[in-house]
Amino acid sequence: MRIGIDVGGTNTDAVLMDGDSVLADAKVTTTPDVTDGIVRAVQRLREQRDFDPAALTGVMLGTTHFINAIVEARDLAPTAAIRLGLPATQSLPPLVGWPDNLVSAIGGHTYLCHGGHEYDGRVISELDPGELHRIADELAVNEVRSVAITSVFSLVNSEFELRAAEILAERLPGLRVSLSHEVGRTGLLERENATVINAALGELAERICDGMVATLRTIGLHAPLYLSQNDGTLMGVDYARQYPVMTFASGPTNSMRGAAYLSGVDDCAVVDVGGTTTDVGMLHRGFPREASAEVSVGGIRTNFRMPDVLSFGVGGGSLVRHEGADVKVGPESVGYRLQDEALVFGGETLTATDLVVAAGLTRIGDPERVASLDRDLVSAGLDYVTDRITGTIDRMRTSRALVPVVLVGGGSVLLPEELPLASSVLRPEQFAVANAVGAAIAQISGDVDRIFAIQSGQRDAALDTAKQEATDRALIAGASPGTVEIVEVEEIPLAYLPGNATRIRVKAVGDLAQSTSAPSPVAHGRGVR
Incomplete structure (x- = not known):
């Protein structure tokens, strides 16, 4: 058995899984000290399905701690x-x-x-x-x-x-x-x-990882802790201490991997609607499509591995603004204060959740509190959300062909059962906790992106070298040796460089090694800890 946890800006989701089965799921409000929300989520799991902590093979966590530290410069x-x-x-x-x-x-x-x-x-x-x-x-x-x-x-x-x-x-x-x-x-x-x-981020990573491990120990969980990477795979907690930057955008990738797992569709568009934001990405062979260009993080140009995801401020907690017939939803959001401020929960703020309840699409809180909302306002607000998401799907697809669309996240109730540009729309069971499912079922990966000056007759040798390096990195990160396979190979000739220079990218993926402790990274003899 294993537990998957994903900490979002509004909600903290958790699932208990045994093999392919989801035994229990929980969604709790994210707390200012996120460890409190994690403890509450695990407690909810135990209330639904008591389990022996000794039977857990791992706890998989997706967190926004590190990207938030860069964005907020703290x-x-x-x-x-x-x-x-x-x-x-x-x-x-x-x-x-x-x-x-x-x-x-x-x-x-x-x-x-x-x-x-x-x-x-x-x-x-x-x-x-x-x-x-x-x-x-x-x-x-x-x-x-x-x-x-x-x-x-x-x-x-x-x-x-x-x-x-x-x-x-x-x-x-x-x-x-x-x-x-x-x-x-x-x-x-x-x-x-x-x-x-x-x-x-090194010192923060040390504190966060130590704190997470200690938090799990206090509630009786001694299984190894793994953190989600930004390619939809996992890394051991010691590896995360050394490479915290690899956790950036792990939330959207968890949702995308969970969407593929729950829907059985490996090539599609995934729309993850949370409480604060919506993330739209494309799946290829069950993994998020990677960004091909540089990625801006906190206003800084970078080029490390990141998913190709477009995010915008529309979610279940988004504020609804209207002036006459002009209705806008987001980007401001009540976030984790949704259950205090939304109309259906007795608050005084009109949110997207209030619109979907007023439209009768779901039952959350007290529907009577929004029964008097103007029907045109409700319809215009939901149309605004649908148009924003349809436009984003159009930007992400690589051809004019219709694409399958999988809807996940608790806020996806904002969307209808049919969408323009979609060949089909799927909202799988347990869609609301797809991010936690994605964390729980994730594998271990290793990737290589290098330039080789390939001499005549040496192409195969260069490819073999890159594949072996990717495999070694997957093993270092905690993959089981007998399960690692190469899932992606890309060769890009660089015509602007002499000497038959070629950029080779290789990705290797393997199942999580079953052990009693999380793996440690190779340190190259450095005093890094």
Whole structure:
């Protein structure tokens, strides 16, 4: 048995699963201290279906802690960005383009050093240990506890990043080190930004992971804790401590994976309507389609793995504004205060939930409190929601063909049984807790995105290398060795580079290894903990 939990802005959802069966599900209001909501959700599960905690093989958690910390520029550790590439790359220093509040939040420590490689592995300049020793002295004086090391084309050759990490760790024991070749993808600035974000979240990740484990222990759950990644798979709690950036957008991906599992449809559009926002994404072979371009996180350009999801402020708690015939729903929302402020719960705020109850599409709270709402207002508000979501589906599809649409999330009751552009509309059983189901059934993954200078007759060898690296990363993250398989291979010739340069992307997925403790990541000899 396993428990899946997803913490959203409005609700915390949980499911208890045994094999393919959902034994119990719970939806509780998210609390300001999210651990309280998690405890209440687990208690609700036990009230529905008592279980032996010793029978649990894992607790899978999707959380917004880390993305919220970046968006709100809080709880970030003093972090240094060290780039290896001189004499190249001087025109655009580290943290260029960052919002001022985030630069201030991490201290604004940036360094340019010699090092780096060309796309074909040739050295730009040799690493200078003396530069790194001087940086270590400054970090100690400024009490900087985390560093992000980015070497030019480290996805081709990571040698300088690893050597720099060893030098700094020897001088500053306990220093947290994030390396760009482990975090980001091709594109120096975007990969560097993702690595700096990951490093700045290191201390928060330690506190959150320790706190979550302690919370589960206090309610008698000693099973390993896993966190949801942004590709719809899982990572062990120790792995999450090292790569918290990989939890970004785990909520939408959990919902999409849960939608595929509950509906049995692997290629479709998924519309997840929560209490605050709606997320629309596309599933391909049961996994979220990944964004092909850079992704903005808190106003920072990054290029680490993220799902291709469009989000907008429409949900069950969205405020309804109207002036005559002009009706708008969202983006403002009452969020987790829905049960205090919505009309159907005795409040004084007109929300989208009130509209759907007034229309007779669901029974929530006291329908009598909205019985007098103007019918035209109710109809116009629900049409507004349908139009917004239909337009977003149109933006996400890659052809003019109709697509299957799966509706999940508690707020999906706002939508009708038929939608324009949809070949079919499915609202599976347990649609309201699809995000928790997605967390509970998730697998373990590893992926590689590298540039190879492929010599004549060496294509197969390059592909085999990438596949093995992806498999190894899945095993490190906690996959069972006998279950790992390659689910995606992509080759992109780079015509603008000489030497038959090819970008190869590989994704490997395996089932969760059954063990009594969560796996630990390979640390490359670094003092990262």
